[in-house]
Structure formats: structure tokens, C-alpha cells
Amino acid sequence: MHPIRKQRLQIVLLIVVASSVAVGLMAYMLGQNANYFFTPSQVLQGEAPENVTIRAGGMVVEGSIARSTDSLEVSFLVTDGMANLRVSYSGILPDLFAEGEAAIATGQLDQQSVLQATQVLAKHDENYTPPEVADAMNKAYEMKQKEKQQQYQEGYE
Amino acid sequence: MNFNLQWTWFHRLGSPRWFYQQTQRWLPWLAVATLALLVTGLVWGLAIAPPDAKQGNSFRIIYLHVPASVVALAGYYIMAISGAVGLIWRIKLSFMLMRSAAPIGAALTFIALVTGAIWGKPTWGTYWVWDARITSMLILLFLYFGVIALRHTYSNNEAADKAGAVLSLVGMVNVPIIYKSVDWWQTLHQPATIKFTGAPSMHPDMFAPLVVMIIGFYSFYSLALILFARAEILRREYRASWVKQLVSNQPAEK
Amino acid sequence: MYFDSLQQLIWMNGHGIYVWSSFAISAVIMIGLVVKPLRQKQAAMRNIELQIKLQASKQAAKQKEVADAPHS
Structure with a gap:
């Protein structure tokens, strides 16, 4: 192949690879966020699938945090103002996790519509x-x- | 008015020799200003400003995270516009600026991602999350890496310049996506504190050092860009007689 | 100063490790961004110097050749 054409081919290939990686990551992130994020009311209306990892988030309801005395087990309610979703989690909670603050839980719904979370993240505002x-x-x-x-x-x- | 007369400034600006000689005089001032701004901003932000009511002292990472992110994004426009000017007017200096901008932008994007990850641990509870803001920022890092890598895939400077410019221009789509990602998608990342319109959602005592740091990072960016560009000029203009003269007039270093 | 002592400034109520490690990483990278181009410039200058010397010695050899030629 002519060296100049070979070079052009290299450019094209690089751009194709770079953009496909970019688009791939974009699709991955959209999948993680748009499709698998549910508000408490959506979950309770049965819109969220069972036994599939989803994300749900909202405000932690005041007075709803129940901690186990002998383990890291914790349970609380998150709300979007219309419905409350119970989240059960075992592990260390972030510093900013508190009643009246926003939290996002990742996990699977069980038959009782309780989100068995594998990760709980605190969301903070820009203020x-x-x-x-x-x-x-x-x-x-x-x-x-x-x-x-x-x-x-x-x-x- | 004569058309040629109007454009002489533009072409003079595009002369590597003119740039090299001018920046020689600016450099010491720029270096002093950068150092003063960064030291002032950091001491103010890390030691004097009050902590955040909810996040405590971890919020102080904002004084590195936000300036690095802001300049990393602005730096992408500088790189892409330099590339476009180079493509259209065939000005060598603007390609040199484009190449110089890539490693600086990559380094600042990296700082933004790393400080963001460290900040995420005490506040969100995780170092990393695949949310739109963070992922699009990671794509920005890869775009910068792409422009850097292109230089090494070509033996021919001109072809490498053109390819780099095209990639920078294609990647420019990503920058507004990063800006708007926090509004368009459900992100863990909070919306912007500093707004284009309206007051910042931050107490003035905390905002003042942030402004100093942002100006300091812009100043640092110009300093680094000039330093990289000067090295690039010497590397690529080695055949020019003014460069040879410059080197032979240098006092011998021991 | 917001903090009462130097120890408190470093500790930052347990957040010191996050704040100072961010600071250290940023500082190292930014110093690198200044040092690297300065080194590149020096390397470029050494290269050009070498080339000038090479050219000069080549020219000298040529002149010597020309000067020696008629005598041999």
C-alpha cells in the first residue's frame, strides 16, 4: 500500500476506534442511569423489575432509620414525596447519609418490595x-x- | 482599507519566531503571578475559609477539583480552535499550540478525576460511580490521550498535525455534554455551583478563594502552554537560522 | 485561620487524608507540567548545538580536503 494511504487508513481506524469506545461508554452510562433508575413511586407501582439490579433514590424519611444493635444491618425509607420505599442494607454508610438527605441505593427488589441494597450512596446538593x-x-x-x-x-x- | 494590511497582525502572530521572542519577556511575570495566585488561593481555601456545614473539611477539595475541571474543559476548546486555525490557515504555530495543549489538558482532566474520586469517598461513599458527568469527563481524558498518541503514530509532522486537529474537532462535541450532563441525566454528581447566570450557590467567604484558584489555574495553564510551545518551536524549527543563532549565542552551560 | 493549631489543619477532623492527598497529587502533576517542557527545551537545544558542531566539523574537513588536494 502507498505509505500516504496507509497513513490515512491509520487515521480513519483510530477515529473509528476512539469514537466507538466513546459511544460504548456513553451507552453503558445511559444504561446504568436512565433505564435502571427508579423513583420510589415507580417501584411501588410495579414498574421496576424484580431480581434485576436497579437504582432507586430519594430523600431519607425522618425517623425511619432502624439500625441493628449487633450487626451493620440497617433499614430505612426513601421517599419522592408520593411513596415510601424500604431499603435494607448491610455495610458502612457514607458520612453524609442522614435523615432528610438524599440517598441512592443500588440493589435488587425482593418479593416484599424491599430493596436489598448492595451499595448506598449519599447525594449532596451544589450549595x-x-x-x-x-x-x-x-x-x-x-x-x-x-x-x-x-x-x-x-x-x- | 487594504486587505493585506489587516491580516499582517494575524500572520505575525503566527510566526514562531515572534512568539518565542515575545513570550521570553512575559514568562517571568506570568510565573510570579501564577505562583502568587495559587499560593494565596490554597492558603485561603485550605486554612482560612470555613468548612461546609454538611461535608465538613472534605469540601476543601473543591479548591482543586473545580479549577482543574473548568480549565481542562476550556483547554479543550483552546486545543480544538488552534487545530481548526491550523487546518484553515496552515499556520504552523497554531498546530504547535494544539500539540502543546494536549498534555496540559490531559493532566488537568486527570487531576479533576482523581480529586473528584478522593472527594467522592467521604461524601458519597464511593470513589467511583459510572454517572454521566464522570463518564463524560473520562471520555475527555481519552480524547486528550488520542491527540497525544497521534503525534507518535506519524513520522510526518504535517500529517500528524492534521489528524490531531480533526480528532480535536470531532471530540469537541463532548464538551457541552460534560457541562449539561448534570441537568440531562440522573447523576450522583450535583449540579454546577457556579452558574452562567445568577449568583453562585456558595457562601461568599467560600467563593472568594475559589475565584482566586480558578484565575490561578488559568494563569498556570497559559504558563504551561507557553513553556510547551517554546520547546515545540525549538524542536520543529531547528533548521531556521534564528534558532541556530539563538543556540550558538547561548552561554555554555556547565 | 479557621483551625486552632497546625495539627488540626493537618488532621481536618479526619478529612485531612482526603484533602492533603488531593493536594499532593495535584502539586506533583502541576510541577511536572512545568519541568517537562523545560527539559524538552533543553534537549532540543542540545540537539541543535550538536548539529551546528557536526556541520562545522564537516565543513572544516571539506576545506582541509580542498587545501590538501593539490599537494598530494
């Missing part, structure tokens, strides 16, 4: 606040709630 400011904001929020409650009660009296 960053110093602790003092966060405290002040929380206090201000509580004050407002109290005021509202008082006004509400006063309205009844």
Missing part, C-alpha cells in the same frame, strides 16, 4: 454554607415556624 451560617439559617427557620404556629393558635383563641 455550600459555613456551619455558623447554616445554624443561623436553621434557627431563623425554626423561629419562623414557631411564630407561624403561635399566630395559628392565637387565631383560634
Whole structure:
């Protein structure tokens, strides 16, 4: 083959290989995310398949975390505001995992519609606040709630 | 106005000799500015800024992660546009800039991925997750590697330049995908803190050092780009008489 | 400074290992990005120097040949 043509062929091959790897990874990531991500209401409506690894996520319901005393077993509810999904997990939870925070669990659904998770990840938002400011904001929020409650009660009296 | 007159600046800008001589004067200033910005930003960000209420001190990784990511993405445009200018106007210097941009971009993308992975462990609970933002960033790294690799597959500089430019241009599709990935897909990665429109979702005390770091990384990028380009010029213009003169006028190093 | 002591700055409530390892990796890579082109430049300069010397010695040999030729 003519050396110049050989070179051109090499370019074409490289571009083809590179782009197919890129597209392959893209497809993989779409498969991981779009097809296998379910909200709690979708799961409870039976949209999620059983015995297939899926992801489900939402806000951890306040007061729903139940820890076992003698093992790392933990169970909690995640919600999307409409439905609650129970997640059961055995392992170490991330630092940011807490009630009222977002979490994403990977695992399989059992017959009782409980997600038997193999991984639980905490999701955080894009907001960053110093602790003092966060405290002040929380206090201000509580004050407002109290005021509202008082006004509400006063309205009844 | 004379058409030729308008374009003389453009071609002078494309002269490797002009670039080499000009940057000689800029380099010390740029180096001092870069060092000052990075040291200020890091001391401010790592020691003075308050921690995040939820993430604690691990949030401080943002002062490396975000600047590296931002400049790695901007650097891809610089590389691709240099390649395009080289293809269209056949300017040697712009191909040299394109080649110089590739290793810097790859290194910064790598920093972004590694610091992101380290940050992910204490916050998300995992080093790695195949989410859209992280995967598209990994593709960016491979694109940079591709442009670097192309230089070694050719003995002919001109062919390697053209191939590199084409690959850079094809890969440019990926950059807006990275930007928008957090909005288009369900990602574990949170949306952008710094927005094109509107205030950043970050307290000013934390945001100020981040701005210093981003400017510092841009400054570092220009410094590294100039250094790589100068080496590239000497390597490829070795036959030029000004280069020979430059080398023979150098004081002998011991 | 936000931290009370140097130890606390390094420890960072247990997050020090993450923050400082990120910092160290970034620093090594970025120093490499400055050192590498400087080395490349030096190598290129040495190459050109060598070529100039080679050319000069070739020319000298040629001149010697020309000068020696009529005598032999």
C-alpha cells in the first residue's frame, strides 16, 4: 500500500476506534442511569423489575432509620414525596447519609418490595454554607415556624 | 482599507519566531503571578475559609477539583480552535499550540478525576460511580490521550498535525455534554455551583478563594502552554537560522 | 485561620487524608507540567548545538580536503 494511504487508513481506524469506545461508554452510562433508575413511586407501582439490579433514590424519611444493635444491618425509607420505599442494607454508610438527605441505593427488589441494597450512596446538593451560617439559617427557620404556629393558635383563641 | 494590511497582525502572530521572542519577556511575570495566585488561593481555601456545614473539611477539595475541571474543559476548546486555525490557515504555530495543549489538558482532566474520586469517598461513599458527568469527563481524558498518541503514530509532522486537529474537532462535541450532563441525566454528581447566570450557590467567604484558584489555574495553564510551545518551536524549527543563532549565542552551560 | 493549631489543619477532623492527598497529587502533576517542557527545551537545544558542531566539523574537513588536494 502507498505509505500516504496507509497513513490515512491509520487515521480513519483510530477515529473509528476512539469514537466507538466513546459511544460504548456513553451507552453503558445511559444504561446504568436512565433505564435502571427508579423513583420510589415507580417501584411501588410495579414498574421496576424484580431480581434485576436497579437504582432507586430519594430523600431519607425522618425517623425511619432502624439500625441493628449487633450487626451493620440497617433499614430505612426513601421517599419522592408520593411513596415510601424500604431499603435494607448491610455495610458502612457514607458520612453524609442522614435523615432528610438524599440517598441512592443500588440493589435488587425482593418479593416484599424491599430493596436489598448492595451499595448506598449519599447525594449532596451544589450549595455550600459555613456551619455558623447554616445554624443561623436553621434557627431563623425554626423561629419562623414557631411564630407561624403561635399566630395559628392565637387565631383560634 | 487594504486587505493585506489587516491580516499582517494575524500572520505575525503566527510566526514562531515572534512568539518565542515575545513570550521570553512575559514568562517571568506570568510565573510570579501564577505562583502568587495559587499560593494565596490554597492558603485561603485550605486554612482560612470555613468548612461546609454538611461535608465538613472534605469540601476543601473543591479548591482543586473545580479549577482543574473548568480549565481542562476550556483547554479543550483552546486545543480544538488552534487545530481548526491550523487546518484553515496552515499556520504552523497554531498546530504547535494544539500539540502543546494536549498534555496540559490531559493532566488537568486527570487531576479533576482523581480529586473528584478522593472527594467522592467521604461524601458519597464511593470513589467511583459510572454517572454521566464522570463518564463524560473520562471520555475527555481519552480524547486528550488520542491527540497525544497521534503525534507518535506519524513520522510526518504535517500529517500528524492534521489528524490531531480533526480528532480535536470531532471530540469537541463532548464538551457541552460534560457541562449539561448534570441537568440531562440522573447523576450522583450535583449540579454546577457556579452558574452562567445568577449568583453562585456558595457562601461568599467560600467563593472568594475559589475565584482566586480558578484565575490561578488559568494563569498556570497559559504558563504551561507557553513553556510547551517554546520547546515545540525549538524542536520543529531547528533548521531556521534564528534558532541556530539563538543556540550558538547561548552561554555554555556547565 | 479557621483551625486552632497546625495539627488540626493537618488532621481536618479526619478529612485531612482526603484533602492533603488531593493536594499532593495535584502539586506533583502541576510541577511536572512545568519541568517537562523545560527539559524538552533543553534537549532540543542540545540537539541543535550538536548539529551546528557536526556541520562545522564537516565543513572544516571539506576545506582541509580542498587545501590538501593539490599537494598530494
